[in-house]
Amino acid sequence: MPQTILEGTSDLSTLLSDRRYMLVCGNSFRHQPLYTQLASNAAVVFGGFSPNPLYEQVLDGIHIFNGNHCDAIVAAGGGSALDVAKCIKLYCHTVALHDEAQALSNTPSEFNFLLQEKSDTGIPLFAIPTTAGTGSESTRHAVIYYQGVKQSISHPSIVPDVAILEPSLLKSLPLYQKKCTMMDALCQAIESTWSVNSTDESKGFARQAITLIRDNWQDYIIKQSDQAAALMLKAANLSGRAINITATTAPHAMSYKLSALHQLPHGHAVAVCLPEVWEYMLAHLDDCADTRGSTYLSDTLASLAVSLSWYRNLMVQLGLASPVATDKAQELPTLVASVNPERLKNNPVKLSKEILTTLYERILH
Numbered sequence: 238m239p240q241t242i243l244e245g246t247s248d249l250s251t252l253l254s255d256r257r258y259m260l261v262c263g264n265s266f267r268h269q270p271l272y273t274q275l276a277s278n279a280a281v282v283f284g285g286f287s288p289n290p291l292y293e294q295v296l297d298g299i300h301i302f303n304g305n306h307c308d309a310i311v312a313a314g315g316g317s318a319l320d321v322a323k324c325i326k327l328y329c330h331t332v333a334l335h336d337e338a339q340a341l342s343n344t345p346s347e348f349n350f351l352l353q354e355k356s357d358t359g360i361p362l363f364a365i366p367t368t369a370g371t372g373s374e375s376t377r378h379a380v381i382y383y384q385g386v387k388q389s390i391s392h393p394s395i396v397p398d399v400a401i402l403e404p405s406l407l408k409s410l411p412l413y414q415k416k417c418t419m420m421d422a423l424c425q426a427i428e429s430t431w432s433v434n435s436t437d438e439s440k441g442f443a444r445q446a447i448t449l450i451r452d453n454w455q456d457y458i459i460k461q462s463d464q465a466a467a468l469m470l471k472a473a474n475l476s477g478r479a480i481n482i483t484a485t486t487a488p489h490a491m492s493y494k495l496s497a498l499h500q501l502p503h504g505h506a507v508a509v510c511l512p513e514v515w516e517y518m519l520a521h522l523d524d525c526a527d528t529r530g531s532t533y534l535s536d537t538l539a540s541l542a543v544s545l546s547w548y549r550n551l552m553v554q555l556g557l558a559s560p561v562a563t564d565k566a567q568e569l570p571t572l573v574a575s576v577n578p579e580r581l582k583n584n585p586v587k588l589s590k591e592i593l594t595t596l597y598e599r600i601l602h
Contacts, residue, residue, distance in 0.1 A: 240375060241399045242474065244467070246271060249401060252363065258309040259283055259302050261322040266314045266367060269406060275313065281305040286321045292383040295324045302329050312397070313365040320379040323395035326360045357394035364397035367406045369457075369469040370418030370504060372425065372477015374400035378484075387493070396481070402474060404467040414502065415458060416555045421504030422473040423450050424488055424511050425480045427548075431518070431537055432483035432583045433527045442479035446472045447542040458555070487514045487576075487584040491593070494575035495600070498568060499560035508552060509559045513599045515545050518586040527585040534585050562601040572597045 243249075260279040263286075266272050276282050283301055286294040302310070302325055312322030364374035373379075374397055379390045407415070426446040429439050449472035456465035488511040496506035519538060525531040543551075552558075562568050573593045581588055588596070 240396055242375070243399065243401045244471075246365075246401055246403050249363075250274075252399060253278065253309070253311065256309040256361070257305070257307050258311050258363075259298075259305065259307040259325070261298065261310060261312045261314075261318050261325065263314040263318050265409075266318070268409065269313075269367070271313070271365075271403070271406070275311060279311070280307050283321075286317060288317050289387075290317050290321045290324075290381050292381050292388075295321055295328070295381055298325045299329050309361040309363070311363045311365070313367065315366070315368045316371050316373050316380075319364055319366070319373040319397075320381065322362060322364070323379040323397075324381055324390065326358055326362050327390070327392055327395050329360060330358045361399075362395070362397040363399045363401065365401045365403060365406070366470070366473070368410060368414065368418040369407060369466070369473040370421040372422065372473045372475070372480065374402075375474055375477040376481040378481070400474065402467075402470045404463060404470050407466045407470065412458070416557060417502040417504030417508070418473070419450060419454060419457065419469060419504070420508035420552075420555070420557065422446060422469075422476040424504070424507045425476040425485065426450070426472075427511065427515075427541060427543075428486040428488060429476070429479035429483040430541055431534070431585050432486050433585050434483040434583055435537075436482055439479045439482040442475045442482075444542055446475035446479065449475070451543055451547075454551070484583050485580060487581055487588055490576050490580035490584075491572070491596070491600075493577075494572050495560065495597075498571070501560060505557055508557055509600055510596075512545060512549055512552070513596045514584075514588075515548070517588075517592070517596060519545070521586055524587045525585060526582075526587050537585075559600050559602050565598070565601055568601065569594055569597055 257280045260275050260282045262272065262282065262284055264284060281301055283298050285297055298321055310322050310326055312319045366374045377391050377393050377396045379395060381388050381390065426443040429435060430443045449468050453465045453468045456462040457469045488507050491510040491514070492503065492506040495501065495510065496503055522531040522535050525534050527534050573590050576593055
Protein backbone atom coordinates (compact mmCIF):
# COMPACT_ATOMS: atom_id res chain seq x y z
CA MET A 238 0.00 0.00 0.00
CA PRO A 239 1.18 3.58 -0.66
CA GLN A 240 2.50 5.40 2.37
CA THR A 241 0.18 7.88 4.08
CA ILE A 242 1.80 11.24 4.89
CA LEU A 243 -0.02 13.46 7.36
CA GLU A 244 0.78 17.08 8.15
CA GLY A 245 0.13 17.45 11.86
CA THR A 246 -1.07 15.08 14.57
CA SER A 247 -4.81 15.86 14.55
CA ASP A 248 -5.72 12.43 13.13
CA LEU A 249 -3.27 10.46 15.25
CA SER A 250 -5.68 9.48 18.04
CA THR A 251 -8.14 8.07 15.53
CA LEU A 252 -5.44 6.13 13.72
CA LEU A 253 -4.19 4.59 16.95
CA SER A 254 -7.57 3.84 18.53
CA ASP A 255 -7.90 0.18 19.51
CA ARG A 256 -4.19 -0.36 18.80
CA ARG A 257 -1.99 -2.04 21.39
CA TYR A 258 1.12 -0.23 20.31
CA MET A 259 4.71 0.06 21.44
CA LEU A 260 6.05 3.62 21.59
CA VAL A 261 9.72 3.71 20.54
CA CYS A 262 11.35 7.01 21.44
CA GLY A 263 14.52 8.56 22.78
CA ASN A 264 14.93 10.61 25.95
CA SER A 265 14.56 13.97 24.19
CA PHE A 266 11.05 13.12 23.00
CA ARG A 267 9.92 12.61 26.60
CA HIS A 268 10.05 16.40 27.03
CA GLN A 269 7.55 16.96 24.21
CA PRO A 270 3.86 17.51 25.06
CA LEU A 271 2.97 14.82 22.52
CA TYR A 272 4.86 12.25 24.57
CA THR A 273 2.29 12.35 27.38
CA GLN A 274 -0.55 11.63 24.97
CA LEU A 275 1.24 8.79 23.21
CA ALA A 276 2.77 7.21 26.32
CA SER A 277 -0.49 7.18 28.27
CA ASN A 278 -2.19 5.12 25.57
CA ALA A 279 0.75 2.87 24.72
CA ALA A 280 0.97 -0.75 25.80
CA VAL A 281 4.64 -0.14 26.53
CA VAL A 282 7.31 2.55 26.00
CA PHE A 283 10.73 1.45 24.78
CA GLY A 284 13.72 3.76 24.89
CA GLY A 285 16.55 1.37 25.66
CA PHE A 286 18.82 2.20 22.76
CA SER A 287 21.86 4.37 22.10
CA PRO A 288 22.39 7.05 19.40
CA ASN A 289 24.07 4.33 17.31
CA PRO A 290 21.62 1.48 17.99
CA LEU A 291 23.07 -1.91 18.79
CA TYR A 292 21.83 -5.31 17.63
CA GLU A 293 21.39 -6.34 21.27
CA GLN A 294 19.17 -3.32 21.91
CA VAL A 295 16.97 -4.18 18.95
CA LEU A 296 16.69 -7.70 20.31
CA ASP A 297 15.58 -6.28 23.69
CA GLY A 298 12.93 -4.25 21.90
CA ILE A 299 11.66 -7.33 20.06
CA HIS A 300 11.31 -9.27 23.31
CA ILE A 301 9.41 -6.39 24.91
CA PHE A 302 7.17 -5.97 21.83
CA ASN A 303 6.29 -9.66 21.76
CA GLY A 304 6.03 -9.96 25.55
CA ASN A 305 3.45 -7.17 25.69
CA HIS A 306 1.47 -8.63 22.75
CA CYS A 307 1.73 -5.39 20.78
CA ASP A 308 0.11 -5.10 17.37
CA ALA A 309 1.61 -1.80 16.14
CA ILE A 310 4.66 0.43 16.58
CA VAL A 311 4.84 4.21 16.94
CA ALA A 312 8.34 5.64 16.46
CA ALA A 313 8.97 9.23 17.54
CA GLY A 314 12.35 10.90 17.42
CA GLY A 315 15.41 11.21 15.25
CA GLY A 316 17.05 8.60 13.07
CA SER A 317 17.96 6.24 15.91
CA ALA A 318 14.40 5.81 17.17
CA LEU A 319 13.10 5.24 13.66
CA ASP A 320 15.90 2.78 12.84
CA VAL A 321 15.19 0.73 15.97
CA ALA A 322 11.45 0.70 15.28
CA LYS A 323 12.02 -0.45 11.70
CA CYS A 324 14.22 -3.33 12.86
CA ILE A 325 11.71 -4.37 15.52
CA LYS A 326 9.01 -4.50 12.86
CA LEU A 327 11.19 -6.48 10.47
CA TYR A 328 12.21 -9.12 12.99
CA CYS A 329 9.39 -9.24 15.56
CA HIS A 330 7.98 -12.52 14.21
CA THR A 331 11.25 -14.32 13.56
CA VAL A 332 12.82 -16.96 15.76
CA ALA A 333 16.06 -16.92 13.83
CA LEU A 334 17.27 -13.40 14.59
CA HIS A 335 20.26 -14.64 16.59
CA ASP A 336 21.30 -17.06 13.85
CA GLU A 337 21.00 -14.33 11.22
CA ALA A 338 23.04 -11.95 13.33
CA GLN A 339 25.77 -14.55 13.67
CA ALA A 340 25.94 -14.67 9.88
CA LEU A 341 26.46 -10.94 9.49
CA SER A 342 29.54 -9.84 7.63
CA ASN A 343 31.22 -6.47 7.40
CA THR A 344 29.65 -5.99 3.97
CA PRO A 345 26.19 -4.41 4.06
CA SER A 346 25.31 -5.92 0.67
CA GLU A 347 25.89 -9.40 2.09
CA PHE A 348 23.79 -8.57 5.13
CA ASN A 349 21.00 -7.33 2.88
CA PHE A 350 21.13 -10.64 1.05
CA LEU A 351 19.95 -12.24 4.29
CA LEU A 352 16.87 -10.02 4.15
CA GLN A 353 15.78 -10.77 0.61
CA GLU A 354 13.54 -13.65 1.70
CA LYS A 355 11.93 -11.63 4.48
CA SER A 356 8.22 -11.03 4.09
CA ASP A 357 6.25 -8.14 5.54
CA THR A 358 5.33 -8.89 9.15
CA GLY A 359 2.20 -6.78 8.66
CA ILE A 360 2.86 -4.78 11.83
CA PRO A 361 1.65 -1.19 11.27
CA LEU A 362 4.45 1.33 11.77
CA PHE A 363 3.76 5.01 12.46
CA ALA A 364 6.74 7.38 12.23
CA ILE A 365 6.95 10.86 13.76
CA PRO A 366 10.27 12.62 12.99
CA THR A 367 11.55 15.22 15.45
CA THR A 368 14.22 16.56 13.11
CA ALA A 369 14.04 17.88 9.54
CA GLY A 370 16.90 15.85 8.13
CA THR A 371 17.06 12.25 6.95
CA GLY A 372 13.46 11.78 5.88
CA SER A 373 13.75 8.32 7.47
CA GLU A 374 10.00 8.35 8.05
CA SER A 375 9.66 7.60 4.34
CA THR A 376 12.60 5.30 3.59
CA ARG A 377 13.28 1.57 3.49
CA HIS A 378 16.65 2.00 5.19
CA ALA A 379 17.89 1.56 8.75
CA VAL A 380 21.23 1.21 10.51
CA ILE A 381 22.25 -0.92 13.48
CA TYR A 382 25.63 -1.92 14.85
CA TYR A 383 26.69 -5.51 15.33
CA GLN A 384 29.98 -6.25 17.12
CA GLY A 385 31.02 -2.64 16.56
CA VAL A 386 30.40 -2.73 12.81
CA LYS A 387 27.77 -0.58 11.11
CA GLN A 388 25.19 -2.72 9.31
CA SER A 389 22.95 -1.13 6.69
CA ILE A 390 19.50 -2.68 6.46
CA SER A 391 17.20 -2.13 3.51
CA HIS A 392 13.83 -3.78 3.04
CA PRO A 393 10.62 -2.51 1.41
CA SER A 394 8.45 -3.60 4.34
CA ILE A 395 10.08 -1.18 6.78
CA VAL A 396 8.90 1.96 5.02
CA PRO A 397 6.55 3.29 7.71
CA ASP A 398 2.88 2.92 6.87
CA VAL A 399 2.14 6.43 8.12
CA ALA A 400 4.49 9.41 8.40
CA ILE A 401 3.30 12.25 10.64
CA LEU A 402 4.98 15.61 10.02
CA GLU A 403 4.49 17.86 13.06
CA PRO A 404 6.56 21.09 12.84
CA SER A 405 6.09 22.03 16.50
CA LEU A 406 8.44 19.16 17.39
CA LEU A 407 11.32 21.08 15.79
CA LYS A 408 11.07 24.05 18.16
CA SER A 409 13.28 22.56 20.85
CA LEU A 410 16.11 21.59 18.47
CA PRO A 411 19.42 23.37 19.16
CA LEU A 412 20.41 25.74 16.35
CA TYR A 413 23.50 23.73 15.37
CA GLN A 414 21.41 20.56 15.09
CA LYS A 415 18.91 22.40 12.89
CA LYS A 416 21.74 23.43 10.58
CA CYS A 417 23.23 19.94 10.40
CA THR A 418 19.96 18.11 9.79
CA MET A 419 18.92 20.66 7.16
CA MET A 420 22.20 20.11 5.34
CA ASP A 421 21.71 16.36 5.48
CA ALA A 422 18.35 16.81 3.73
CA LEU A 423 19.91 19.12 1.14
CA CYS A 424 22.79 16.73 0.47
CA GLN A 425 20.43 13.79 0.10
CA ALA A 426 18.39 15.71 -2.45
CA ILE A 427 21.46 16.78 -4.42
CA GLU A 428 22.97 13.29 -4.37
CA SER A 429 19.72 11.65 -5.43
CA THR A 430 19.61 14.03 -8.40
CA TRP A 431 22.97 12.87 -9.77
CA SER A 432 22.81 9.23 -8.61
CA VAL A 433 23.11 6.60 -11.33
CA ASN A 434 19.83 5.22 -9.96
CA SER A 435 17.88 8.47 -10.43
CA THR A 436 14.48 8.42 -12.06
CA ASP A 437 12.05 11.12 -13.11
CA GLU A 438 10.16 10.52 -9.87
CA SER A 439 13.22 10.77 -7.62
CA LYS A 440 14.36 13.90 -9.45
CA GLY A 441 10.95 15.44 -8.92
CA PHE A 442 11.10 14.80 -5.17
CA ALA A 443 14.69 16.10 -5.02
CA ARG A 444 13.94 19.25 -7.00
CA GLN A 445 11.06 20.13 -4.67
CA ALA A 446 13.23 19.51 -1.61
CA ILE A 447 16.13 21.62 -2.86
CA THR A 448 13.82 24.50 -3.80
CA LEU A 449 12.09 24.44 -0.41
CA ILE A 450 15.42 24.52 1.42
CA ARG A 451 16.87 27.21 -0.84
CA ASP A 452 13.84 29.47 -0.43
CA ASN A 453 13.20 28.94 3.30
CA TRP A 454 16.47 28.23 5.07
CA GLN A 455 16.90 31.78 6.36
CA ASP A 456 13.39 31.90 7.83
CA TYR A 457 13.98 28.48 9.39
CA ILE A 458 17.48 29.04 10.78
CA ILE A 459 17.58 32.78 11.42
CA LYS A 460 13.98 33.86 11.99
CA GLN A 461 12.85 30.57 13.58
CA SER A 462 9.58 30.79 11.64
CA ASP A 463 6.89 28.18 12.36
CA GLN A 464 5.82 28.21 8.74
CA ALA A 465 9.40 27.67 7.59
CA ALA A 466 9.71 24.75 10.02
CA ALA A 467 6.73 23.07 8.38
CA LEU A 468 8.24 23.61 4.94
CA MET A 469 11.63 22.31 6.09
CA LEU A 470 10.01 19.18 7.48
CA LYS A 471 8.32 18.70 4.10
CA ALA A 472 11.64 19.22 2.33
CA ALA A 473 13.35 16.61 4.49
CA ASN A 474 10.54 14.17 3.79
CA LEU A 475 10.84 14.76 0.06
CA SER A 476 14.61 14.20 0.22
CA GLY A 477 13.97 10.95 2.07
CA ARG A 478 11.51 9.83 -0.60
CA ALA A 479 14.09 10.66 -3.27
CA ILE A 480 16.91 8.79 -1.56
CA ASN A 481 14.57 5.86 -0.95
CA ILE A 482 14.60 5.38 -4.72
CA THR A 483 18.24 6.16 -5.51
CA ALA A 484 20.28 5.51 -2.34
CA THR A 485 23.16 7.81 -1.43
CA THR A 486 26.41 8.44 -3.33
CA ALA A 487 30.04 9.39 -2.65
CA PRO A 488 29.55 12.30 -0.18
CA HIS A 489 27.63 10.04 2.17
CA ALA A 490 30.09 7.19 1.67
CA MET A 491 32.94 9.52 2.59
CA SER A 492 31.22 11.08 5.58
CA TYR A 493 30.90 8.28 8.11
CA LYS A 494 34.50 7.86 9.25
CA LEU A 495 35.02 11.62 9.02
CA SER A 496 32.12 12.04 11.42
CA ALA A 497 33.59 9.48 13.84
CA LEU A 498 37.16 10.84 13.76
CA HIS A 499 36.15 14.45 14.32
CA GLN A 500 32.98 14.00 16.39
CA LEU A 501 30.91 15.76 13.75
CA PRO A 502 27.16 15.24 13.43
CA HIS A 503 26.31 13.25 10.32
CA GLY A 504 24.81 16.22 8.46
CA HIS A 505 27.90 18.37 9.05
CA ALA A 506 30.23 15.62 7.85
CA VAL A 507 28.24 14.99 4.66
CA ALA A 508 27.97 18.72 4.01
CA VAL A 509 31.75 19.28 3.94
CA CYS A 510 32.29 16.27 1.64
CA LEU A 511 29.68 17.13 -0.97
CA PRO A 512 31.17 20.29 -2.58
CA GLU A 513 34.55 18.62 -3.15
CA VAL A 514 32.90 15.64 -4.87
CA TRP A 515 30.69 17.99 -6.88
CA GLU A 516 33.64 20.10 -8.06
CA TYR A 517 35.65 17.00 -9.00
CA MET A 518 32.77 15.57 -11.04
CA LEU A 519 32.29 18.81 -12.95
CA ALA A 520 35.94 18.63 -14.01
CA HIS A 521 35.90 14.92 -14.88
CA LEU A 522 32.70 14.28 -16.83
CA ASP A 523 34.69 12.02 -19.17
CA ASP A 524 34.96 9.49 -16.33
CA CYS A 525 31.17 9.18 -16.21
CA ALA A 526 29.96 5.89 -14.73
CA ASP A 527 26.29 6.53 -15.50
CA THR A 528 25.10 4.47 -18.48
CA ARG A 529 23.14 7.51 -19.68
CA GLY A 530 26.43 9.17 -20.59
CA SER A 531 28.52 12.26 -19.88
CA THR A 532 26.21 14.64 -21.73
CA TYR A 533 23.30 13.46 -19.60
CA LEU A 534 25.40 13.92 -16.44
CA SER A 535 26.48 17.39 -17.51
CA ASP A 536 22.86 18.38 -18.11
CA THR A 537 21.84 16.86 -14.77
CA LEU A 538 24.45 18.80 -12.81
CA ALA A 539 23.45 21.97 -14.66
CA SER A 540 19.78 21.37 -13.84
CA LEU A 541 20.25 21.37 -10.07
CA ALA A 542 18.13 24.00 -8.37
CA VAL A 543 21.27 25.37 -6.68
CA SER A 544 24.82 25.92 -7.92
CA LEU A 545 28.11 24.82 -6.39
CA SER A 546 29.00 28.44 -5.60
CA TRP A 547 25.64 28.95 -3.86
CA TYR A 548 26.23 25.82 -1.84
CA ARG A 549 29.70 26.90 -0.71
CA ASN A 550 28.36 30.32 0.25
CA LEU A 551 25.58 28.68 2.27
CA MET A 552 28.14 26.69 4.24
CA VAL A 553 29.97 29.92 5.10
CA GLN A 554 26.74 31.62 6.16
CA LEU A 555 25.85 28.66 8.37
CA GLY A 556 29.32 28.58 9.90
CA LEU A 557 29.82 24.91 9.02
CA ALA A 558 33.58 24.68 8.52
CA SER A 559 35.65 21.69 7.47
CA PRO A 560 37.41 19.78 10.27
CA VAL A 561 41.07 20.34 11.06
CA ALA A 562 43.28 17.25 10.95
CA THR A 563 45.71 16.76 13.82
CA ASP A 564 47.77 14.35 11.73
CA LYS A 565 46.64 14.41 8.10
CA ALA A 566 49.16 11.78 6.97
CA GLN A 567 47.73 9.34 9.50
CA GLU A 568 44.09 10.20 8.92
CA LEU A 569 44.02 10.01 5.11
CA PRO A 570 44.57 6.26 4.69
CA THR A 571 42.09 5.54 7.50
CA LEU A 572 39.46 7.67 5.83
CA VAL A 573 40.03 6.21 2.37
CA ALA A 574 39.92 2.64 3.68
CA SER A 575 36.58 3.32 5.38
CA VAL A 576 34.69 4.23 2.20
CA ASN A 577 32.14 1.57 1.29
CA PRO A 578 32.60 0.59 -2.38
CA GLU A 579 28.92 -0.38 -2.59
CA ARG A 580 27.89 3.23 -2.04
CA LEU A 581 30.45 4.44 -4.57
CA LYS A 582 28.72 2.37 -7.25
CA ASN A 583 25.84 4.87 -7.09
CA ASN A 584 28.16 7.78 -7.87
CA PRO A 585 28.06 9.02 -11.49
CA VAL A 586 31.83 9.59 -11.73
CA LYS A 587 34.38 6.91 -10.85
CA LEU A 588 36.43 7.59 -7.72
CA SER A 589 39.62 5.58 -7.15
CA LYS A 590 41.48 5.38 -3.85
CA GLU A 591 43.95 7.95 -5.19
CA ILE A 592 41.11 10.35 -6.02
CA LEU A 593 39.49 9.79 -2.63
CA THR A 594 42.81 10.67 -1.01
CA THR A 595 42.93 13.92 -2.97
CA LEU A 596 39.34 14.75 -2.04
CA TYR A 597 39.96 14.14 1.66
CA GLU A 598 43.08 16.33 1.46
CA ARG A 599 40.87 19.15 0.21
CA ILE A 600 38.25 18.55 2.88
CA LEU A 601 40.63 18.48 5.83
CA HIS A 602 42.19 21.78 6.85
